[in-house]
Amino acid sequence: MASVAGEGRSRVLVIGGTGYIGRFIVAASAREGHPTAVLVRDAAPADPAKAAVLQGFRDAGVTIVKRFFPSEYGNDVDRNHAVEPAKTVFGGKAHIRRAIEAEGIPYTYVSSNFFAGRFLRSLAQIGVTEPPTEKVLIMGDGNVKGIFAAEEDVGTYTIKAVDDPRTLNKILYLRPPSNTLSHNELVSLWEKKLGKTLERVYLPEDELLKKIRAPLNVALAISHSVWLKGDHTNFEIDPSFGVEATQLYPDVPYITVDEYLNRFL
């Protein structure tokens, strides 16, 4: 009914739609025939006044939206040992987490680790745009494990989580087992596909830290967090705060690093 009544009128989403002024905006929107949705903290509030407001919305054909996914999609911003400038970037996202929690807004945080499209083409080197064929720069000793996820799969797992009670107020981690590998293992996989051995140049931590600082380089600092500090894999996912995507959705045929690398041959 809303979509017929709403022909030609924009869809309206009200964040805070049961609040002091939000409820009047929602009422006007529904009355004027806009397909209307509200983001609410609690779709079944104990407070009878709030419950009555929500029932009024439902009677008016308003859609109740129940969960917020802030834009994160990288490291877990609450569990890392990042240096600047990544520290500040992660800190900003953690600050948004705290605001969401303080407001009691239902959430899912998605920690998808390395984007395959950004980090695999260069074989996890920063400032490189093509896959290496001669030489590859490895940060640290190359034995710390990082995690990659194809962007398509980040989309799929995120959307799977939308209506899933198991991901409510949890961090959804993407840790596809086949995509959890060290920089050395990644290089070996690529060497096998190339049919040749690359020269591996190892960058010690102190030199990496110097490169991160002058000028400040956020991609290098994130790489430091992952390859030197192990921040993709150095903690267990406790059910009190998190769930793992490939375990929740074993039927999703995720793209493996092995398959993804074939795109660059």
Place this chain on the structure above:
Amino acid sequence: MASVAGEGRSRVLVIGGTGYIGRFIVAASAREGHPTAVLVRDAAPADPAKAAVLQGFRDAGVTIVKRFFPSEYGNDVDRNHAVEPAKTVFGGKAHIRRAIEAEGIPYTYVSSNFFAGRFLRSLAQIGVTEPPTEKVLIMGDGNVKGIFAAEEDVGTYTIKAVDDPRTLNKILYLRPPSNTLSHNELVSLWEKKLGKTLERVYLPEDELLKKIRAPLNVALAISHSVWLKGDHTNFEIDPSFGVEATQLYPDVPYITVDEYLNRFL
């Protein structure tokens, strides 16, 4: 079609849906049968790659959402002479304005001035919950004009603005002529309804500033901005940045202060 396919699946709104990871989330959402909407900066981008992404969304039945209304609904946060703590509150909202503009997100800011429900019951006194029948406290000389708008009308004008090209990237001011009056005029109106004269106690600015500071009182500081500095009415609305609601929508029968006060008799 989206609503049938989406039965039982939550509505999904993606902010930044044409971005690096957003587009994959939108694609997964539409594919999984969620009624899906995206907030975009530009619904007809010149960049052919962005245009192709948007066309793909439309082909998948995705709704394009085009404008953001941040939560403001008070003073114009860019045009005021507020003292602390109101200065910081307004500054926070101005900061959000700058972020919206920097990102190129289409917007409308609604400056609705005083909420009638919050400010009329007390006859614009702070910390008072019932209409005065003997004595009324007036800040300053009581001759500076402020503006009131009923919450219902704030909702109505806001929603009128949603699809109106005249309010795109503009501040929508609510300045209903019948609701623009000084504190003295407001008291006189109430006295006429009561059929008696109230004792008017005038609070000079220096005493008001002391009351604002100990302890910090945001409602008093906003009142200072309005009744001492005249921030509801001390500037013209230039078409380059703003439009006025009752002029844009003369057919909306707004609730006057005179009518609103009858609720308290």
